[in-house]
Amino acid sequence: MNLETTPTEVKQWIDSGTPVKLIDVREVAEHQICQIDGAELIPMGTVPARVSELEAAADDATLVIFCHHGMRSLNVTSWLRGNGIDNCTSMSGGIDYWSQVIDPSVPRY
Secondary structure, eight states: OSEEEOOOHHHHHHHHHEEEEEEEOOOHEEEEEOOTOOEOOOOOOGGGGGGGHHHHHHHHHHEEEEEESSSSHHHHHHHHHHHTTSSSSEETTHHHHHHHHHHHSSOOO
8 A cells, every 4th residue: 555645546445435534633723624524533643542543443444644735644654554554544635635626615724
């Protein structure tokens, strides 16, 4: 699995029924501005404390990690892989790019 994937690929996975779990690693204040339906908020700083939960989730679905523009999610994905969770990928461009190419109803900030 690639370290990064595009929002278009993620949407194709969702539409095809591929098991995917969207993980939003932005902060609570950012999440209040906008979110992707069905995504779970796990702020970046809380990921280490929730690694066992993420490991269990990765057994059932590909974890798609995203943030605002894709940098934090790339760091989280690298960290998860370094901790033995290989079934994860970072969504390039983050929620901002998702809003541009997939769902323009998601506010940009």
